[in-house]
Amino acid sequence: MNNVCVYCEIEEGKIQDVSYELLTKGRSLANQLNVKLEALIIGDSLAGMGKEVSKYGVDIVYLADDKRLYPFTTLPHTAIAVGLFKETQPQIVLMGATSIGRDLGPRISSSLTSGLTADCTDLQIGEYEDKKAGKKYENLLYQIRPAFGGNIVATIVNPDNRPQMATVREGVMKKEILTESHKAEVVNIDVNKYLNDADFAVKIIERQIEQSKVNLKGSSIIIAGGYGVGSKENFNLLYDLAHAIGAEVGASRAAVDAGFADKERQIGQTGITVRPKLYIACGISGQIQHIAGMQESAMVISINNDPNAPINKLADYVIQGNLENIIPKMIKYYRKNIIAPCPLRGGPRG
Amino acid sequence: MYKIIVLVKQVPDTRNVGKDAMKADGTVNRAALPAIFNPEDLNALELALEVKDKYPDTHITLLTMGPVRAAEILREGLYRGADAGVLLTDKAFAGSDTLATSYALSRAVRKIGEFDLIFAGRQAIDGDTAQVGPQVADKLGIPQITYAEDVISLKDKTVQIKRRLERGFEVVEGQLPLLITAHSTAPDCRPRNAKRLMKYKRATTLSERHNVSDDYLSANQKPYLSITEWCAKDVDSDLAQLGLGGSPTKVRQVENIVFQAKESKVLTTDDGDIEWLMQELITNHTIG
Ligand SMILES: Cc1cc2nc3c(=O)[nH]c(=O)nc-3n(C[C@H](O)[C@H](O)[C@H](O)COP(=O)(O)OP(=O)(O)OC[C@H]3O[C@@H](n4cnc5c(N)ncnc54)[C@H](O)[C@@H]3O)c2cc1C
Numbered sequence: 001m002n003n004v005c006v007y008c009e010i011e012e013g014k015i016q017d018v019s020y021e022l023l024t025k026g027r028s029l030a031n032q033l034n035v036k037l038e039a040l041i042i043g044d045s046l047a048g049m050g051k052e053v054s055k056y057g058v059d060i061v062y063l064a065d066d067k068r069l070y071p072f073t074t075l076p077h078t079a080i081a082v083g084l085f086k087e088t089q090p091q092i093v094l095m096g097a098t099s100i101g102r103d104l105g106p107r108i109s110s111s112l113t114s115g116l117t118a119d120c121t122d123l124q125i126g127e128y129e130d131k132k133a134g135k136k137y138e139n140l141l142y143q144i145r146p147a148f149g150g151n152i153v154a155t156i157v158n159p160d161n162r163p164q165m166a167t168v169r170e171g172v173m174k175k176e177i178l179t180e181s182h183k184a185e186v187v188n189i190d191v192n193k194y195l196n197d198a199d200f201a202v203k204i205i206e207r208q209i210e211q212s213k214v215n216l217k218g219s220s221i222i223i224a225g226g227y228g229v230g231s232k233e234n235f236n237l238l239y240d241l242a243h244a245i246g247a248e249v250g251a252s253r254a255a256v257d258a259g260f261a262d263k264e265r266q267i268g269q270t271g272i273t274v275r276p277k278l279y280i281a282c283g284i285s286g287q288i289q290h291i292a293g294m295q296e297s298a299m300v301i302s303i304n305n306d307p308n309a310p311i312n313k314l315a316d317y318v319i320q321g322n323l324e325n326i327i328p329k330m331i332k333y334y335r336k337n338i339i340a341p342c343p344l345r346g347g348p349r350g
Numbered sequence: 351m352y353k354i355i356v357l358v359k360q361v362p363d364t365r366n367v368g369k370d371a372m373k374a375d376g377t378v379n380r381a382a383l384p385a386i387f388n389p390e391d392l393n394a395l396e397l398a399l400e401v402k403d404k405y406p407d408t409h410i411t412l413l414t415m416g417p418v419r420a421a422e423i424l425r426e427g428l429y430r431g432a433d434a435g436v437l438l439t440d441k442a443f444a445g446s447d448t449l450a451t452s453y454a455l456s457r458a459v460r461k462i463g464e465f466d467l468i469f470a471g472r473q474a475i476d477g478d479t480a481q482v483g484p485q486v487a488d489k490l491g492i493p494q495i496t497y498a499e500d501v502i503s504l505k506d507k508t509v510q511i512k513r514r515l516e517r518g519f520e521v522v523e524g525q526l527p528l529l530i531t532a533h534s535t536a537p538d539c540r541p542r543n544a545k546r547l548m549k550y551k552r553a554t555t556l557s558e559r560h561n562v563s564d565d566y567l568s569a570n571q572k573p574y575l576s577i578t579e580w581c582a583k584d585v586d587s588d589l590a591q592l593g594l595g596g597s598p599t600k601v602r603q604v605e606n607i608v609f610q611a612k613e614s615k616v617l618t619t620d621d622g623d624i625e626w627l628m629q630e631l632i633t634n635h636t637i638g
């Protein structure tokens with residue numbers, strides 16, 4: 001009772017990274033609260049999964065194993081999670097802000113009338129005072145996320161309703177094994193207790209999962225383009241530079257919305273979080289939602305024609321001017337000064 | 351013929367926050383931002399209109415919750431092919447989080463009556479939460495199909511939908527009634543129709559007609575010029591589940607973030623500057 005629970009996502013027999021990241025965060029929250037960490041895994045052929053997650057510090061693993069439960073569909077997973085949570089009453093439930101988590105999370109939160117905060121960039125434990133009601137709360141989950149309207153970050157709490165639910169994007173938290181030998185108690189759920197035929201109203205006819213062509217998380221150099229890049233054609237400048245120096249190309253949401261780059265390249269609060277050795281921001285102003293996804297870069301270069309662009313404050317080097325002029329020169333002088341040719345990597349031209 | 355409800359929202363245009371909209375303290379002057387039809391709600395409307403293309407007897411009702419001004423997007427939807435609009439507006443809704451919003455919307459859906467399909471945008475650009483669609487479906491006790499990019503087929507009570515996932519896609523089949531959220535990769539919404547623009551230009555809500563007696567008269571003559579407006583009481587909602595009080599999530603604090611400015615080196619576009627930088631990056635093994 002009152003534990004921290006992470007809903008673990010499965011794709012092609014493997015638990016997804018975002019779930020391991022949340023287990024790692026969940027472990028530290030559970031330590032602060034002095035409670036247990038639970039994992040809920042719903043799918044098919046789950047033997048061995050308990051052992052897989054226990055390394056991350058899980059104390060109790062709930063397995064809902066049934067061939068009808070993979071691939072994910074909304075209602076059966078909701079029914080099991082809601083049914084289980086009514087019994088186990090976790091105080092916190094975390095899930096990935098993924099295609100699955102963003103479909104399932106709101107459904108569970110509505111069923112349990114509990115608050116859900118999307119796309120948190122940080123989670124902490126703290127107190128809260130409701131001055132109007134004259135009530136004080138201790139050990140609440142702080143769900144921290146940028147808010148629209150400037151460089152502002154909001155801390156959301158759920159004082160009265162349980163569980164306190166939050167979704168987090170992949171890459172925001174760090175995944176870390178606690179100890180290889182950590183052992184969890186495995187509880188097999190009797191799924192028929194929670195499911196009925198009506199839960200299988202939506203059937204999957206066809207399903208195709210593509211391997212991502214873009215590997216932003218694994219890249220040590222990222223060249224990110226913003227609305228200032230101006231067009232899809234101009235993005236080729238970024239691919240050229242990426243190709244030359246061995247980097248991956250990312251984008252701001254404004255660039256994605258404008259159709260300059262694919263959504264899977266979006267960096268930021270509602271995209272991916274990266275921590276490269278070098279981040280080159282081209283025509284990106286540096287709004288908080290973007291910064292949230294790149295502020296842990298070791299070195300930042302900002303190319304911008306506005307000397308006061310907010311991102312310049314985070315930059316080690318600021319190149320003031322039009323990126324159309326600057327990027328070709330970077331390629332030219334890189335080629336001139338590099339001795340050994342670098343292996344080919346990166347963008348669509350790679 | 352199908353009865354369809356499309357959930358729509360008026361949002362600040364977060365994609366074009368120019369320098370003019372920024373206040374000195376670094377926050378956005380919302381009033382300086384244009385209010386627009388949430389982009390994915392337009393995709394949702396298009397999916398509904400495509401059903402109507404195929405089954406012309408289909409009736410499409412737009413439903414929005416928001417301030418009086420949100421009637422603008424209802425008119426926009428009427429110009430593009432919807433049959434009716436409903437504005438849900440009340441001070442009691444102020445401060446609603448997604449759950450309280452979904453509750454209010456679900457009450458309004460109940461009041462509209464029978465339906466076969468509800469379409470909604472996947473998410474609104476001012477929050478990107480993607481929660482309201484699924485939560486409304488839950489409150490109504492119907493299945494959901496999220497991230498739709500195409501209605502592959504619809505016959506009798508069976509619908510097939512192509513869903514766009516982060517990596518890949520799925521084709522799923524469900525039985526009506528259900529709620530579908532539209533992904534940005536669904537077809538763009540058709541433009542306004544000139545005839546419909548003429549017809550609905552003067553369609554208004556009660557609040558908009560408040561002081562305009564002429565318009566009020568004409569609305570009385572032509573029922574289609576009257577956009578339905580409901581308050582919390584009209585949809586028979588439990589006040590405790592609305593607004594700030596009905597929202598499980600509370601904002602504890604909002605913090606203005608001031609970035610710790612780094613000691614940055616400023617360079618120009620001169621060849622000398624760029625060559626120096628590239629040499630620097632190569633020498634310290636950042637690249638190469
Ligand atoms: C709920 C929500 C979630 C969001 N999530 C994200 C997210 O995950 N990621 C994200 O990035 N954003 C996100 N945003 C959007 C974010 O608030 C900003 O709107 C966005 O990051 C701005 O992108 P930008 O910097 O590319 O565009 P702009 O702010 O328009 O900046 C363009 C920059 O380019 C410069 N420029 C113009 N022309 C040139 C040129 N020729 N050469 C050099 N520089 C030039 C300009 O000086 C300016 O600094 C989100 C917003 C909301 C409301």
